[in-house]
Amino acid sequence: MWRFIARRLLQAIPVFLGTTFLIYAMVFALPGDPIQALAGEKPLPPAVVNALREHYNLNDPLLVQYVKYLGGLVQGDLGETFDGQAVSDVLSGRWTVTAQLALTAWLFELVIGIGLGVWAGLRRGSLADTLVLGGTTLVIAVPVFVLGYTAQIVLGLNLGLFPTAGTEDGWPLSYLLPGMVLGSLGLSYVARLTRTSIAENLRSDYVRTAYAKGLSKVRVVGKHTLRNSLIPVITYLGVDFGTLMGGAVVTEGIFNLPGIGQQVFQSIQLKEGPVVVGASTLLVLVFLVVNLAVDLLYGVLDPRIRRD
Known part of the structure; x- marks a missing residue:
């Protein structure tokens, strides 16, 4: 029985990685700039935009972004919203x-x-x-x-x-x-x-x-x-x-x-x-x-x- 459980857990790893990567790729492939969306119709200074994109890893290639997301996930960190809130706090009550x-x-x-x-x-x-x-x-x-x-x-x-x-x-x-x-x-x-x-x-x-x-x-x-x-x-x-x-x-x-x-x-x-x-x-x-x-x-x- 324990061998079966261990085998199924190992089989779940590639399923989890493949599924979450596809979700991550599709979500961040949506049109529009999330940083610019923070300011609405008012344009942000280029320095602020670059700083925010760097903070949220948006300048990195998609695969690098995903690996960094997994690194936080292993530590129980679901990430941070673009207005500075922890995702875990946003989702906890809901x-x-x-x-x-x-x-x-x-x-x-x-x-x-x-x-x-x-x-x-x-x-x-x-x-x-x-x-x-x-x-x-x-x-x-x-x-x-x-x-x-x-x-x-x-x-x-x-x-x-x-x-x-x-x-x-x-x-x-x-x-x-x-x-x-x-x-x-x-x-x-x-x-x-x-x-x-x-x-x-x-x-x-x-x-x-x-x-x-x-x-x-x-x-x-x-x-x-x-x-x-x-x-x-x-x-x-x-x-x-x-x-x-x-x-x-x-x-x-x-x-x-x-x-x-x-x-x-x-x-x-x-x-x-x-x-x-x-x-x-x-x-x-x-x-x-x-x-x-x-x-x-x-x-x-x-x-x-x-x-x-």
């Missing part, structure tokens, strides 16, 4: 908001999505199966901003079931409605994936053998069928957690949540490349850590998957 929102959406996908998938998979062809397939198709077809505003008006304003904006009520209350909106698309995929996997495994030889041995339906489904069926679902949920962290821009805007998504959007407009690169680097790390955890879960769900 990172907590986005993490809580993503966790709420992810738990919503996990519990409700798997529950609906199992319910439909065990009743394939029934009314329950039709309702799950039809409902998830409808959610997939509706754009997230339409779903968000509708949920905000109906469930928040009209019925008063949830707070409609802001984080004043703390976690989880302030994050329940935006979390459901953010996780609705993933929930639909989780439910459909679980339903298909359950239905296919119920026709497998090992399930028929388990029934032939006299095992109860609860044990066959809970111990054998469900564990094998959850392998592709866990894979999707692992990847989707990183997607939820990075893809909450629209949801955060609708519900006025001061998270990473809003900050990255604003930083792109202001040409604050260090903030965009720093946030993206943290998201890459989240993806790598979650994928490693998913691989380790495979051995728990299916002992046939060996870790040599």
Whole structure:
């Protein structure tokens, strides 16, 4: 097991370097001069421009800039914005908001999505199966901003079931409605994936053998069928957690949540490349850590998957 973990960590190094370099290159290839953007329409003296470009390594070749960024990253330094703030300070409070929102959406996908998938998979062809397939198709077809505003008006304003904006009520209350909106698309995929996997495994030889041995339906489904069926679902949920962290821009805007998504959007407009690169680097790390955890879960769900 430890050899497997070490091997996966070593494999993650080139993935991390390649991904962060591409992000760094694309962000700083955006048109416009970030130094000049600091002064707006008023031109800066050439001496000031040269000093700032030297301070932020903008006169160096791209590869040299990236290596210097990695040197700071190893020491826990995500860089500095063009107005002198530490990127870690800019992202610290917002990172907590986005993490809580993503966790709420992810738990919503996990519990409700798997529950609906199992319910439909065990009743394939029934009314329950039709309702799950039809409902998830409808959610997939509706754009997230339409779903968000509708949920905000109906469930928040009209019925008063949830707070409609802001984080004043703390976690989880302030994050329940935006979390459901953010996780609705993933929930639909989780439910459909679980339903298909359950239905296919119920026709497998090992399930028929388990029934032939006299095992109860609860044990066959809970111990054998469900564990094998959850392998592709866990894979999707692992990847989707990183997607939820990075893809909450629209949801955060609708519900006025001061998270990473809003900050990255604003930083792109202001040409604050260090903030965009720093946030993206943290998201890459989240993806790598979650994928490693998913691989380790495979051995728990299916002992046939060996870790040599």
